[in-house]
Each structure stands twice: as C-alpha cells, then as structure tokens.
Amino acid sequence: MNIFENHKIKNSLQIKSSCKFYVEINNKNEFNDLHVFISNKKLPVFILGEGTNIVPPEYYDGIIIKPLFNNIKYLNETNIVSVGASINWHFLVKEMVSKNIYGFENLSLIPGTVGAAPIQNIGAYGQEVSNLINKVDCFNYETGKFVTLTKEQCNFSYRDSSLKKGNLIIFNIDFKTDSINRLNLDYKSIQTYLYQNKIDSNSLNLDSVSDIVCKIRNSILPNPDEVPNAGSFFKNPIIDKNKINTDHFSLDRLIIWDIDSVYVKVGAARLIQLIKNDLINDNNIKIYDKHALVLITNSETSQTNILEYANQIKSKVFEVFNIPLEIEPTIIPN
Numbered sequence: 001m002n003i004f005e006n007h008k009i010k011n012s013l014q015i016k017s018s019c020k021f022y023v024e025i026n027n028k029n030e031f032n033d034l035h036v037f038i039s040n041k042k043l044p045v046f047i048l049g050e051g052t053n054i055v056p057p058e059y060y061d062g063i064i065i066k067p068l069f070n071n072i073k074y075l076n077e078t079n080i081v082s083v084g085a086s087i088n089w090h091f092l093v094k095e096m097v098s099k100n101i102y103g104f105e106n107l108s109l110i111p112g113t114v115g116a117a118p119i120q121n122i123g124a125y126g127q128e129v130s131n132l133i134n135k136v137d138c139f140n141y142e143t144g145k146f147v148t149l150t151k152e153q154c155n156f157s158y159r160d161s162s163l164k165k166g167n168l169i170i171f172n173i174d175f176k177t178d179s180i181n182r183l184n185l186d187y188k189s190i191q192t193y194l195y196q197n198k199i200d201s202n203s204l205n206l207d208s209v210s211d212i213v214c215k216i217r218n219s220i221l222p223n224p225d226e227v228p229n230a231g232s233f234f235k236n237p238i239i240d241k242n243k244i245n246t247d248h249f250s251l252d253r254l255i256i257w258d259i260d261s262v263y264v265k266v267g268a269a270r271l272i273q274l275i276k277n278d279l280i281n282d283n284n285i286k287i288y289d290k291h292a293l294v295l296i297t298n299s300e301t302s303q304t305n306i307l308e309y310a311n312q313i314k315s316k317v318f319e320v321f322n323i324p325l326e327i328e329p330t331i332i333p334n
Contacts, residue, residue: 001030003037009064009332011051012111012224012231013306014299019046019060026068028139028146028171035144038063045141046332047169050088052111053120053230055327057303057334065141067115069171079178080134085115085170089122096177097206103132103179105210106187109217111224111231115170119163120328121156125213126187130156132175138168158265159235159328183209189216220291230329232293233310234268237323245322249274254321268317268325269293275316285309303334 007022020043025034038045044062048054069084072095081101083092089112096104106127110117117129118136136154138147147168155162163170185191185201193212194201204212222229241264244251253274255267272292279287284301288294295306314325 001025001033001037007064009048009051009056009060011054011056012229013055013297013301014228015056015058015297015301015303015306017056017058017060017303019062019064021063022066023063024066024068025169025171031139031141031146031169032144034065034139035141038141039144044333045167047115049086049113049116050111052224053116053329054332055230055303055306055329056332060332060334065169067169067171069115071172074177075174076177079176080174081177082172082174083114084172085113087114088112089114089117093210097210099177100206101177101179102181102183102206103127103176105206106184106190106213108210108213114173118154118156118161118170118173120159121161123159125190125216126184128156130154130161132179134174134176136163136170137172137174138163138170140167141169142167158238185209221294222288222290222296227288228297228299229288229294232328233295234272234293234313234325235328236265236268237325238263238265239323243322245320248320266323271317271321271323271325272313275313275320278316279312282309287313303331307331 002024004022005020006018009017009019011017023034025031041063045065046060046062047065067085069086071084072087073082075082090109092114093104093108106125107122107129110122110124118133122129130151133151136149138149140147183204190212193216238259240262255270257265259265269292272287276287276292284305285295285297288296295310310327317323317325
C-alpha cells in the first residue's frame with residue numbers, strides 16, 4: 001500500500017484538483033491495512049479509476065483510493081473471464097474480440113477502467129455491461145470485509161446500479177464468455193453506417209463491428225486525451241410522454257424511444273441542441289459541436305464553473321420541455 005499526501009487527482013476534464021491522501025492498493029492483502037488507515041483518519045473516501053467520468057473539486061479533504069489490479073484469468077470450464085478492476089476497458093474489449101468472445105464489441109472505445117464499468121452500467125449501441133457480468137468482487141472499507149455481489153444483487157438499471165451507493169471498492173469482475181454468437185447490429189447508428197458505406201452485414205465479424213463502433217464514436221465524440229471532457233454529461237431522461245411541454249417544440253422535433261404505453265426515453269442531446277442558442281456563453285466551457293451531450297473545457301475550469309454551466313442547461317431544458325436532466329459523471333464533493 002502506497003500513501004501520498006496532497007496528491008493530484010487525474011481527471012479527463014483537466015480540472016486542477018488534489019486530495020489530502022492518495023492511496024494505491026496493489027493486492028488483496030493490503031485491504032486490511034487500508035481499513036485501519038481509513039478508520040483512523042475518519043475522512044471521506046472516493047475510489048478512482050482513470051478519472052474519465054468524474055467532476056472533482058479543487059481540493060478534496062479526504063482519501064482517494066486507487067486500486068491497481070491488472071489480472072486477466074480465463075476460467076474456461078465455467079465460461080468465465082476474471083478481470084482486475086484496473087484494466088482499461090477498451091483493452092479488455094480488444095482482448096475479448098481477439099479471443100472471439102461475443103458481447104463486448106459494441107462497447108468498444110468507452111473510456112475508463114473495468115472496475116468503473118458496472119457502477120454506472122456503461123452502455124452503447126444496444127449493449128450494456130450488465131448483460132456480460134456474472135459477479136463483482138469488492139472490499140467494504142468501512143466493515144473491513146470482502147463482499148461478492150451477483151449480477152442480481154447489483155440491481156442494474158439504465159446508467160445505474162447499487163454499486164453507486166455504499167462503501168465498496170471493486171477489485172475484480174467475472175464476465176461471462178458464453179454469450180450467444182450473434183452480432184448486435186440493430187442500433188440505428190450502426191445501421192446508418194452500414195448503409196452509407198455499402199457494407200453487407202453478412203461480411204462482418206467481431207473485429208469489424210468493433211472497428212465500426214470505434215469509427216462512429218470517433219466521428220462524434222472527442223478524445224479526452226486531446227479535448228478535455230467527461231463523455232456524456234447528461235443521461236437520457238425517462239419521463240411520462242404526456243408531461244412533455246410542446247409549447248415551444250413539437251414531439252416530432254425530439255428523439256423519443258418508447259418504453260411502455262406511458263413512459264419514454266428522450267434523447268438529451270436533441271433537447272440541448274434545441275436550446276443551446278439561449279444559453280449564456282462561458283469562456284472555459286462549451287457544448288461540443290459534434291455531440292451536444294458532451295461538455296468540453298479549455299483545462300482552465302473548475303468544478304464550480306462546470307456545475308454552474310451544467311445547471312444552466314438543466315434549467316433551460318426544464319423551462320422549455322418540462323423535462324429534468326440528470327448529470328451522468330460522478331461529482332466528487334469538496
């Protein structure tokens with residue numbers, strides 16, 4: 001276990017941020033020492049992956065935990081691959097594609113670590129990580145006990161899980177490797193790409209689908225290593241269709257997916273596109289021109305600055321559409 005004081009908090013928004021204590025955990029045997037350290041310090045705790053989905057404060061008067069578990073182990077007799085929480089997510093996707101394991105390819109190029117993936121149930125292009133998970137191995141830093149959660153116990157839902165709450169450090173995830181050997185090509189963006197590029201779906205394999213997803217993502221989403229951002233900043237809201245305000249824009253101007261006879265999921269990017277000209281400009285933050293769900297910075301911003309701009313968007317969307325937006329990245333309290 002390595003402990004650093006007044007350490008920088010790496011984040012893809014490039015907010016200048018640091019913490020009182022930064023603790024690296026390299027193996028399971030160090031968790032007991034971590035439990036004692038946390039108990040003695042009596043400070044708030046936050047678990048950090050690659051920092052691609054967080055909005056940190058200028059200074060976090062607490063303990064940042066950085067797990068360093070980089071194992072990949074195949075348990076072929078049970079159709080499981082056991083993966084350390086610190087493995088880069090896209091690295092795992094490429095590994096699964098190379099092993100001809102189905103189900104991961106549509107989740108290509110999503111930033112972050114394997115350990116972060118189940119917390120908000122990452123999803124893209126018709127797939128969610130919850131469909132691939134068998135169990136999640138954790139350590140409860142308050143009780144000092146190890147906990148294993150089944151997929152059902154994680155209570156997965158749209159961009160959410162019970163892992164967001166509680167005091168658990170994820171250090172390993174078991175993924176299923178026996179998904180049905182069928183390519184998932186139903187998502188509209190993939191269908192459009194195939195049509196525009198005259199690609200026969202029968203010619204595709206896992207590698208080519210992963211490549212297509214990467215090309216689609218790169219065409220609309222900025223690389224956080226080049227343009228500071230935290231990915232999609234708002235969730236697509238789920239709302240009673242009858243409560244949408246159509247005084248300013250008719251329903252056919254929106255992007256809507258039916259859920260049942262009452263509730264629909266509404267494309268938040270379209271909502272933001274329709275109101276963005278009414279927003280007050282900010283010198284440090286703006287809406288990405290290729291995808292309105294993404295807020296980009298000039299690396300001179302702060303948590304307060306970003307949240308003020310995000311709240312301006314939320315207020316305007318609610319005023320115009322009567323639709324509440326929810327911020328997707330984790331906001332680390334100061």
